[in-house]
Amino acid sequence: MSQTKYVIGHQQPDTDTIISALACARLKQAQGEDVIAARAGELNPETQFVLERWDVEEPTLLEDATDEQLILVDHNEHSQTVEGAREADVVEIIDHHRIGDVETSNPIRFRNEPVGSTATILTGLYDEADVEIDEQTAGLLLSGLLSDTVVLRSPTTTETDEVVAERLAEIAGVDYEEYGKELLKQKSKLGEKEPREMVLGDFKEFEFGSYDVGIGQIETVEPAPVLEQRDAVLEAMDEVVAEREYDLLVLLVTDLLEEESTALIAGDHTDTVEAALDTTVEDREAFLPGVMSRKKQVVPPLEDAF
Structure with missing residues (x-):
C-alpha cells in the first residue's frame, strides 16, 4: 500500500501557499492519489477570509514531516520548509520562485515557472490533466493568484496570470477587481x-x-x-x-x-x-x-x- 503524501507550502504561509496546497491535493485526489493538503503554520487574516468565503476547511497542520512523503508547493528552499523536511522524502515540487537548495535522492517532477503565483501554474496542471475546475476550486485558485500578484499590480505579474485570472473569475462567478479589493482589505489587518x-x-x-x-x-x-x-x-x-x-x-x-x-x-x-x-x-x-x-x-x- 502506497504511503500517504502531504502537499505543503512554506512556513509562515500566505494565501497562495495555502491555496496551492488545497488545489494541488484536489488535483492529485482526482487522479486517484492518496494526498492530504497540509500547512506549516497558522493562517493569516486574508487566508482565513478566503477559506470562509469559499466554504473550505483549512489544511491539516503538519508540525513534523520526518519520514513523510512531501509534495512541496510555492517554495523549494530548506530554510522555508516544514520542520523535519530534511528527513522527509520530497517526491514533487511546484513553484514560481528561484530554485533553491532542496535536494532529492531520486528524480522527481519539478515544475517551476516564472509567473506571478503558484496558483497560476496549478491551473495549467488541471488543464494538462484534463480535470475540471469547479466554482469553488476556481475561487480558491483566483484568490491565490490575486493575493500573490496584488490583484495583477505586482511587477511579477505576467500575461499568463492575467489570462488565467479572467478565466478563473468567470468560473467562480466574481468580478476579480472587486473581489481583489476585498483581499487587499484583509491584508491590511496584519497591522492590527x-x-x-x-x-x-x-x-x-x-x-x-x-x-x-x-x-x-x-x-x-x-x-x-x-x-x-x-x-x-x-x-x-x-x-x-x-x-x-x-x-x-x-x-x-x-x-x-x-x-x-x-x-x-x-x-x-x-x-x-x-x-x-x-x-x-x-x-x-x-x-x-x-x-x-x-x-x-x-x-x-x-x-x-x-
Whole structure:
C-alpha cells in the first residue's frame, strides 16, 4: 500500500501557499492519489477570509514531516520548509520562485515557472490533466493568484496570470477587481497584530552564501498603523535577529495603493542594503519607490550583493 503524501507550502504561509496546497491535493485526489493538503503554520487574516468565503476547511497542520512523503508547493528552499523536511522524502515540487537548495535522492517532477503565483501554474496542471475546475476550486485558485500578484499590480505579474485570472473569475462567478479589493482589505489587518507577529507574519529565510538573511513583508493599503509602531517593530526585529543569529533582517512595509515600500532594517550590513537596493538607510529605515515584490525586486539584488 502506497504511503500517504502531504502537499505543503512554506512556513509562515500566505494565501497562495495555502491555496496551492488545497488545489494541488484536489488535483492529485482526482487522479486517484492518496494526498492530504497540509500547512506549516497558522493562517493569516486574508487566508482565513478566503477559506470562509469559499466554504473550505483549512489544511491539516503538519508540525513534523520526518519520514513523510512531501509534495512541496510555492517554495523549494530548506530554510522555508516544514520542520523535519530534511528527513522527509520530497517526491514533487511546484513553484514560481528561484530554485533553491532542496535536494532529492531520486528524480522527481519539478515544475517551476516564472509567473506571478503558484496558483497560476496549478491551473495549467488541471488543464494538462484534463480535470475540471469547479466554482469553488476556481475561487480558491483566483484568490491565490490575486493575493500573490496584488490583484495583477505586482511587477511579477505576467500575461499568463492575467489570462488565467479572467478565466478563473468567470468560473467562480466574481468580478476579480472587486473581489481583489476585498483581499487587499484583509491584508491590511496584519497591522492590527502585535509587533512580533507583524515581523513574522509573511516571512522567509534565505541563505546567501555564508550569510543568513530574513526578509519579511507587510502588504497593506494603510501603512500608517504599522509605521507608527516602528520603534516597537524594530525592537521585535532585533529580538528575532538575536534569537536566530541572522546577519540581516529586512521588513518591507508595502503600500499597495501607492505601489511603494518602506524597509526597516535590523542586524548588520546596512551598507549592503543600500548598495543592493540603491537607497539610503537613515535611522534604520529606507524608502523604496516602486518596490512591491520581495521575490523579484529585493531577493535577487540582495543575493547578488552578498
